[in-house]
Amino acid sequence: MQQESPKGQAIITAALLVIGDEILSGRTKDKNIGYTAEYLTNIGVDLREVRVVADIEEEIVAAVNALRSKYNYLFTTGGIGPTHDDITADCVAKAFGVALPYHPEAVDILKKRFNGADLNEARMRMTRIPEGGTLVYNKVSGAPGFRIGNVFVMAGIPVVMQAMLDEIAPTLQTGKKMLSESVRADAREGDIGGPLGEVAKAFPDVTIGSYPFIDDKGPNTSIVVRAREEERLSAAVAAVREMLAGVQVSLQK
Incomplete structure (x- = not known):
């Protein structure tokens, strides 16, 4: 799972599993993917894969087992509330082959939260933690x-998920952060496709992407260069700028 950068520094990888019928139906618009991706990038964890699955036990179990074995970390969002279709804890317990008991500390937390009066059967579902698990x-x-x-199991409500991610972050192993720089091409993506590909071949250790957009001047392209080493980033950006200068000359002829 763990990889190394060209200079031997660890690359820490992660996946995000978004769970819930409401996401797939479009009733709920996911706000957690982009936030998690940016958050992890900023602390030196590479988010390599995102999956969205329905509230179907066998599909959640299969996804958990596939992703936790492929990456350093797996984060899940959704499905840990009090209702019958909140089955994430059940599925994660099944994926690990462990029991799902009530966790004494989780029970105490909710007792204090609800003053003990409204800690009904539905809310007690939220105190079930797979055996061997620790609280977030x-x-x-x-x-x-x-x-x-x-595997880190988080709520689907964005503000709660974000608070949980803040709790989790200090416990994570992190790698060298990815650096990035954007370059405005002042050309259409089709104008630079070939030359940009040649630049990318010359810098195999650098990620170079092109992203079309339209502004008041018409169709344009943003080129994003990403690397872990400052000198490699600078060299690749310089090569991109040199390539763009040549393209601009060609377009003016």
């Missing part, structure tokens, strides 16, 4: 997420 605290609404192995 939730400063927003109380009900915790959990960690088991390299």
Whole structure:
């Protein structure tokens, strides 16, 4: 799972599993993917894959097992609430082959949250943690997420998920952060496709992407260069700028 950068520094990888029928139906618009991707990038963890699955036990179990074995970390969002279709804890427990008991500390947290009066059967579902798991605290609404192995299980509500991610971040192993720089091409993507490909071949250790957009001047392209080493980033950006200068000359002829 763990890889190394060209200079021997660890590359830490992760996947995100988004769980819920409401995401796939379009009723709920996901806000967690982009936030998690940016957050992990900023701390030196590469988000390599995102999957969205329905509230179907066998599909969640299969996805958990596939992703946790492929990457250093797996983060899940959604499906840890009090209702019958909140089955993420059940599925993660099944994926690890462990029991799903009530966690004493989680019970205490919700007892304090609800003053013991409204801790009904539905809310008690949120205190079930796979055996061997540890709590991920939730400063927003109380009900915790959990960690088991390299899997972190978080809420789907964005503000709660973000609070949980803040709790998790200090515990993560991180690698060297990815650096990036954007270059405005002042050309259409089709004008630069070939030359940009040649630049990318010359810098195999650098990620170079092109992203078309339209502004008040018409169709244009943003080129994003990403690398872990400052000198490689600078060299690749210089090569991109040199290539663009040549393209501009050709377009003016």
